[in-house]
Amino acid sequence: MLPTKGYAAMAAKEQLQPFSFERRDVGPNDVLIAISHCGICHSDIHQARDEWGISLFPMVPGHEIVGTVAQIGTAVTALKVGDRAGVGCFVDSCRTCTACREGLEQYCDGGTVWTYSGQDKEGQITQGGYSTYIVVDEHYVLRIPPALSLAGAAPLLCAGITTYSPLRQWGVGRYHKLAVVGLGGLGHMAVKIAKAMGTEVTVLSTSESKREDAKRLGAASFALTSDTQAFTKFQGYFHYILDTVSAPHDYNAYLNLLKTDGTMILVGAPETPTSVQAFSLILKRRRLAGSLIGGIKETQKMLDFCAQHQIESDVEVIPIQQVNEAYERVLRGDVRFRFVIDIASMK
Numbered sequence: 198m199l200p201t202k203g204y205a206a207m208a209a210k211e212q213l214q215p216f217s218f219e220r221r222d223v224g225p226n227d228v229l230i231a232i233s234h235c236g237i238c239h240s241d242i243h244q245a246r247d248e249w250g251i252s253l254f255p256m257v258p259g260h261e262i263v264g265t266v267a268q269i270g271t272a273v274t275a276l277k278v279g280d281r282a283g284v285g286c287f288v289d290s291c292r293t294c295t296a297c298r299e300g301l302e303q304y305c306d307g308g309t310v311w312t313y314s315g316q317d318k319e320g321q322i323t324q325g326g327y328s329t330y331i332v333v334d335e336h337y338v339l340r341i342p343p344a345l346s347l348a349g350a351a352p353l354l355c356a357g358i359t360t361y362s363p364l365r366q367w368g369v370g371r372y373h374k375l376a377v378v379g380l381g382g383l384g385h386m387a388v389k390i391a392k393a394m395g396t397e398v399t400v401l402s403t404s405e406s407k408r409e410d411a412k413r414l415g416a417a418s419f420a421l422t423s424d425t426q427a428f429t430k431f432q433g434y435f436h437y438i439l440d441t442v443s444a445p446h447d448y449n450a451y452l453n454l455l456k457t458d459g460t461m462i463l464v465g466a467p468e469t470p471t472s473v474q475a476f477s478l479i480l481k482r483r484r485l486a487g488s489l490i491g492g493i494k495e496t497q498k499m500l501d502f503c504a505q506h507q508i509e510s511d512v513e514v515i516p517i518q519q520v521n522e523a524y525e526r527v528l529r530g531d532v533r534f535r536f537v538i539d540i541a542s543m544k
Contacts, residue, residue, distance in 0.1 A: 198222060199229070202543050203257040203328030204517055209247035212521045216255060218324060220332045228338045229268035230282050235326035236261030236352040236510070237536040239382065239443050240466070242524050244314050248468045253314045259326030260286040260312040261351045263341055264540070273335045281341040283500075285354035286490050288312050288323060288333045300492040302337075327517065329543055339497055342504035349509030352382060352535040353500060355490065356510060360387035360439065361499040362491035363462045364394060369437050371395035376431070376438045377416070378451060380407040383441035383464060385511060385534040388414040391439075393506040399435070401427070401451070404530065428454065433481070441465045452477040452485065460484040510535045516542030
C-alpha cells in the first residue's frame, strides 16, 4: 500500500483537515500519478457538506487532477513514467454495458465509480485529488497536452468537459445564438469553448461586475438578469441556453428566451427542486435537457481541442492550507474563475 497525504472532510459540514491514508499498490494495468494540482469544483463543496445526501466519509474531495506519471504497471502501454497525466470525475466503470461500450462511461448502467465519495469494486471509499498521489487504471487516465499548463488544465477535467460535452452533443456551432447562464467556473469555460466553436455567445448574469469579464472571454453581449428588461429584450432570441448555475432560480424565465425548437441544457445542480411550467415548453416546442460531464474519449478530445485553441481555465492557485477559505469564497462568488490547489504545498 502507498502512504498518501491529503485533506479530508471527516463528516458533513466539517472543515477539511490534514488526513493520512493509503492508496492501493500499482497493479498491472494501473498508473501512479504524483499530483501537482487539483481544481476546486462547486460539487466538492456540495459533497463535503452532504448537500445532495449521497456523501461518504471520510472524504478527500477533488476530481480535477493533474500531475506526472510516477510509476506504471507491467501491462500499461498508453503512458510512460514522466508523462503529464490527468484524472477527471470517475476512475472506473463496468466496461461492458451499452453506455461503456459507446464511450459514455459517465452513464454506466453498472455504476460509474466516482473519483471520490464513491465505492470501488472492492467496496472501498474512493478518495480524490486533494492528495499527493492517486492510482488509477490506465483506461481512465487522460493525457495532458504539452500546450496546456498543468494549473490551467486541471479544471478542464470537470468544468471544461461539463461544458464541452453538451455543446458537442447538441451540435452548437456557427450561426447559433447561445446564452450562458452564470459566469463562474463552468460559465467562463462555456464562453471560451463556444467562442472557439464559432458561436455567438451572450452571458446572462446576476452580477454587473462580470460584464467586462464576459467581453474579455469572448462573449458578444452581456445582460444583467436582475433587470427585467433583459428578459423582454431577449425573448425568443436563443437557439440554445447552457445553464451553469447551482443556486435555485426560475427556469421558466430562461425557457422563454428560446426560439421555437430551442433547447435549454442544465449542467448546474441546485440542491432544491425547481418548478417548470408546461407552457414554457409546449407553446414553442422547446426542450429542457441535462448533461453530465463526458466519457474518457470525449474528454481527451476536449483537452486536445483546448490545446489547439489555446484555451485554459482562468485560475487562482492556492496552497492546500487555504482550502476552507476558498470554499467560502466560492460560495460568495469571490474567485475569477476557478481555484486550483498547488499540491506541493502539502509536502
